[in-house]
Amino acid sequence: MKKLIPIVIVLIFAGAIGFKLYSNKQVINEKNQPVDRSSIAVPVKVAKVKSVNVDGQFSLPAVLKPYEEVDITINTSGKVKRLNFNLGSNVRKGQVIGSIDSxxxxxxxxxxxxxxxxxxxxxxxxxxxxxxxxxxxxxxxxxxxxxxxxxxxxxxxxxxxxxGNLVSPINGVVVSKDIEVGEFMSAGKPAAHVVDLSKMKTLVMVSEKDVYQLKEGMKVTVTSDLFADAPMEGTISFISPNGDANHNYEVEVLITDASKKNLKAGTFVSVAFDIQSKGSLLQIPKKALIEGVTNPAAYVAKGSSVTLKKLVLGRDLGENIEVLSGLKEGELVVVSGQINLTESSIINQIK
The missing domain is CATH 1.10.287 (Helix Hairpins)
Known part of the structure; x- marks a missing residue:
């Protein structure tokens, strides 16, 4: 009997320690539980989609692109023996810039x-x-x-x-190099990417009501925030005869003096068209765009819920921008508080 007493005491002590550890773990787990914020309303500010009358000049946002760009490939397979170019090298049309072992x-x-x-x-x-x-x-x-x-x-x-020769089909600058001497190169594999920046172009989508006022060869004004005091002249080089589902038409603008300002492909610009057209258009504040003009989308508020809608943009109207499709007049777009939103969020519209 006396031998059992110490054993019982040890078991009771061990049980008390185990219970305490379990209780502490439960408390820690409760503290680590994520807070459910789905029922908490996110305060947002909204603006109404409005229709406004416009005439004369209008501007569209765009991005500069190289006049020409190509992947330089080879028509046969083999081990690369020599390469005569590096990143940033200037190459000429017809120039042999490398070869495989022959x-x-x-x-x-x-x-x-x-x-x-x-x-x-x-x-x-x-x-x-x-x-x-x-x-x-x-x-x-x-x-x-x-x-x-x-x-x-x-x-x-x-x-x-x-x-087995690598030949550049255009004049330009090497902007990527995807092969090295000694590597095995398969037929058709790109070895380099060359862009011609002596001239640049940009593409804009023009609405049906404006595109009939444009003609190939018409002069336009291209501006960039980087050179706000030095606008560039552009020329309409192509107007697509085929519109998209929203009745917008692709217009290509050629810019011949972009190289003088050392502009780079990917630079944001604004293309201004000077036409004598009148009409109305839908506009929203630019701050409603959650990812800017590159991937235009906005949250539309309805009561205490929101819906994310993809947009097609038109004219640049200063602090506002034209919406060609994706929204209707009178709808409310979120202009403040978007960073905290998802499509399942509950919102509280504040003034």
Whole structure:
């Protein structure tokens, strides 16, 4: 009996420690539980989608693009033997900027040329014999066939060697280099990307009511916040004859003096068109756009809930911007508090 007492005391003590540890763990777990904020209303400010009358000049946001850009590929596979370019290198149209190892093909070409030279002599000799009735037509035909086949082999090897050259199809600057000397290169794999920045272009979507006022060759004004005091002249180079589902038409603008300002592709610009058209358009504040003009979208408020809507933008109206599709007049867009929103959020509209 006396031996059992210490054992019982130890068990009771161990049980008390275990219970305390379990209780502490429960308290910690409760503290670590995420707070459910789904029922907490997010305060937001809203603005009404309005229709306004406009006329004369209008501007559209755009992004500069290279006039031309290409991936330089190769038409055959092999080990890269030499490269004559680096990132930032200026290359010319038709310039050979690298090649794969073609030593074996070059040796085969020399052998094929020697063979073709010999067979040509054989053909000429048999032709002379045939003209003197000392050779048959079959012998002449066979000699001609062998000679021409050897010539085809020579041309084929020359083309294979030429296909092993990396040739730039445009004038421009190398902006990516995807291969190094010694690497194996597969046919069709891009080795470099070249862009022509001597001229630039940009694409804008113009609404149906305005596009009929535009013509190819018409001058426009292109501005950038980086060079606000030095506008550039652009020329409409293409107007798509095919509109999208929202009756907007792609218009390409060519900018010839962008290189003088050392502008880079990807720069935001504004394209101003000067036409004598009147009408109304939908507009919203620019601050309603949650990701700016690059991926335009806005939250639309209805009661205590919100819906995220993708937008197609039109004219730049200073602090406001035209909406070509995605919204209706009278709808409310969130202009403050968007950072805390998801489509499942509850909102509280404040003034």
């Amino acid at each position: 030593d074996i093909k070059s040796i085969n070409l020399k052998n094929a040329e020697l063979q073709a030279k010999k067979l040509k002599k054989d053909f000429q000799r048999i032709k002379e014999l045939f003209e003197g009735n000392a050779a048959t037509q079959v012998e002449l035909d066979n000699a001609e066939f062998n000679y021409k086949n050897a010539e085809y082999q020579v041309e084929s090897l020359k083309q294979q060697i030429q296909d």
